[in-house]
Amino acid sequence: MEKFDIIIRSSESEGAKQIPYFYVPCMIKAEPEIDIHEMFNVPKDIGKRSTWMCFRFIFLPPHLYNHLIASLSRKYNIAERVVTGQKERQIALFKSTAVFELQDETTKLRKLLVMTCPNVIQIQVWEFGEDIKSGLYKYIADFVTEELNTIMHTRFKMSNVKFEKKWECGLTEPKCVTGSNIFMEEPTYQCDTCQIKHMFIDEWSDQQNKAPWVRVHVKAGKRDHSNVSEDQSSERSLREFTAEQINFTKMGIIVLNILADASYDLLKQDIPNLRPRSDCDITYLYNEHRRLNKHIPTNGWGVIRQVDQVTDIAVGDDIERIRLTRNELQHSRAAELGDTRFNELCNILTDLLQRFDQLNKPTRLYTDHLHEILAKTISAEDVQSIENEILGMDITVEIVNPVKVQP
Numbered sequence: 146m147e148k149f150d151i152i153i154r155s156s157e158s159e160g161a162k163q164i165p166y167f168y169v170p171c172m173i174k175a176e177p178e179i180d181i182h183e184m185f186n187v188p189k190d191i192g193k194r195s196t197w198m199c200f201r202f203i204f205l206p207p208h209l210y211n212h213l214i215a216s217l218s219r220k221y222n223i224a225e226r227v228v229t230g231q232k233e234r235q236i237a238l239f240k241s242t243a244v245f246e247l248q249d250e251t252t253k254l255r256k257l258l259v260m261t262c263p264n265v266i267q268i269q270v271w272e273f274g275e276d277i278k279s280g281l282y283k284y285i286a287d288f289v290t291e292e293l294n295t296i297m298h299t300r301f302k303m304s305n306v307k308f309e310k311k312w313e314c315g316l317t318e319p320k321c322v323t324g325s326n327i328f329m330e331e332p333t334y335q336c337d338t339c340q341i342k343h344m345f346i347d348e349w350s351d352q353q354n355k356a357p358w359v360r361v362h363v364k365a366g367k368r369d370h371s372n373v374s375e376d377q378s379s380e381r382s383l384r385e386f387t388a389e390q391i392n393f394t395k396m397g398i399i400v401l402n403i404l405a406d407a408s409y410d411l412l413k414q415d416i417p418n419l420r421p422r423s424d425c426d427i428t429y430l431y432n433e434h435r436r437l438n439k440h441i442p443t444n445g446w447g448v449i450r451q452v453d454q455v456t457d458i459a460v461g462d463d464i465e466r467i468r469l470t471r472n473e474l475q476h477s478r479a480a481e482l483g484d485t486r487f488n489e490l491c492n493i494l495t496d497l498l499q500r501f502d503q504l505n506k507p508t509r510l511y512t513d514h515l516h517e518i519l520a521k522t523i524s525a526e527d528v529q530s531i532e533n534e535i536l537g538m539d540i541t542v543e544i545v546n547p548v549k550v551q552p
């Protein structure tokens with residue numbers, strides 16, 4: 146029965162001492178009792194949930210999905226979770242939903258979700274560590290494609306069965322995924338689900354070398370990028386950068402230096418033994434504020450998704466604004482910021498930093514630092530150094546990740 150994928154030997158039962166036990170995929174009738182993303186606490190963030198890769202069939206043979214699950218479980222372990230109050234670990238194998246560990250031996254920071262609905266087998270990778278990059282999951286897409294082809298054509302000779310590969314925003318609810326988009330080379334798209342413009346990351350294929358845009362990202366923490374200069378020697382190479390890229394770089398400097406400083410200085414008042422500023426990025430600071438739960442946002446922690454939607458000016462609201470501004474930059478994978486949006490953010494942040502000046506009374510006013518960055522010219526070296534530093538980059542940390550907060 147193992148040979149025909151009717152049963153799957155549990156990888157944990159391979160040791161000689163243990164009694165082997167088996168899964169029987171076609172017998173599993175249970176649906177997950179809660180949303181599968183919620184079950185594994187997957188951040189609602191396109192840097193952490195890959196796009197859905199959809200294998201769309203005209204006719205999907207009923208057991209093809211189970212065969213695929215069997216193939217995957219020969220290569221990867223099925224994910225498990227510990228549920229409070231239950232004696233046994235819960236295995237993430239449900240009717241039409243399964244989760245695999247892609248890094249089971251080590252970090253468990255990467256998991257694969259496989260689901261099926263009437264005509265589609267859809268997969269998504271969850272990344273709990275680094276951010277999703279172009280080409281990162283090509284190996285998984287290739288493996289699943291090959292396995293499907295092998296099952297269909299070699300093993301079962303289902304010669305009439307064909308699929309096409311489509312994709313959809315990773316934030317689309319599993320049930321709403323239809324695989325509406327074809328793979329493309331354009332760097333951005335307007336998302337049907339989020340109704341905003343996203344970068345097309347293209348994590349499922351290896352076309353990153355074709356990307357025509359310059360990647361400039363900004364790293365928080367260790368290095369201060371706010372040393373703006375007007376070095377004339379940089380004028381020539383500066384022409385290679387667009388106004389949008391310069392805006393993005395400036396905003397990155399503001400967010401990762403001034404906003405992080407403001408957040409740090411506030412936290413330091415309540416946590417005197419706080420680790421040094423150079424070891425704190427915005428994610429860490431946000432999570433510490435949230436844990437401390439002293440300055441609570443008007444609408445609660447992590448509720449609002451866009452910086453413009455924060456309308457109140459409690460201290461907690463400003464802590465949310467910092468998070469959301471940084472998220473917005475992080476999601477701008479083209480590393481560009483148009484003039485209109487740049488000016489909107491500058492207005493929002495000027496008001497915010499005035500409030501932090503009042504609150505923290507820093508020796509050097511945050512608003513002065515802000516004006517300095519806005520007024521001066523960013524050198525090409527600034528842009529370049531940020532780009533270089535970011536290629537080994539750390540802007541990957543997730544801010545929305547819920548932290549248990551005392552009621």
Ligand SMILES: [Zn+2]
Nearest residue numbers: 314336338339
């Ligand atoms: Zn979207």
